[in-house]
């Protein structure tokens with residue numbers, strides 16, 4: 001992987017004939033007590049409790065890749081105007097990187113939580129990507145997507161998939177169960193690298209690489225999320241693959257190495 005460009009909200013890389021961008025949608029501050037939360041209670045509430053001043057900042061990252069002759073694929077599309085004003089800035093990041101939103105033909109969603117899907121619409125309710133023809137989504141995530149009333153117009157574009165499905169020669173869907181129904185990773189194999197876009201495998205990188213057993217309050221099935229995290233970190237460390245995560249600290253892409261009884265994350269730049 002070779003680094004081509006960096007700006008406050010973007011990172012551009014090349015891997016063989018591919019180009020890969022990390023694009024910031026912004027960030028969200030959430031109570032630190034969400035980490036290791038024991039009974040998954042918060043995940044059942046619609047409104048997160050206010051923090052007591054002890055907050056953790058989660059980056060919200062989207063990723064884009066392409067190769068000449070193949071349409072651009074966007075992995076997740078941020079929060080749009082559905083959550084805090086500190087999020088929903090994917091369009092600005094694309095402008096910063098010189099990426100025309102109309103060049104996006106396919107979006108692949110890791111899951112149907114609001115900070116990953118609502119960026120399909122601009123804050124004023126228009127389609128963010130006017131040449132979008134396909135939205136790849138885990139079959140079990142479709143129900144959650146359709147529960148978002150603003151997004152009903154995208155129903156005809158949904159292309160449900162399952163873990164193990166090959167979306168193209170170079171792109172494999174990888175089930176990462178636990179965080180949310182139908183939570184899906186996407187493994188891109190370039191001529192030089194393997195890059196796993198792993199969605200919400202990790203929420204608090206400063207803690208969960210060292211202690212992958214720690215769960216996050218929004219994990220739908222805590223023990224499954226924990227098992228997925230432990231296995232994927234082990235695999236990524238052994239295979240020297242790249243991980244690109246929605247909530248890893250900017251730029252959200254890097255490698256995993258074993259450290260002590262857990263792991264450490266080496267960001268790409």
Ligand SMILES: [Zn+2]
Pocket residue numbers: 113115116200246247
């Ligand atoms: Zn998320």
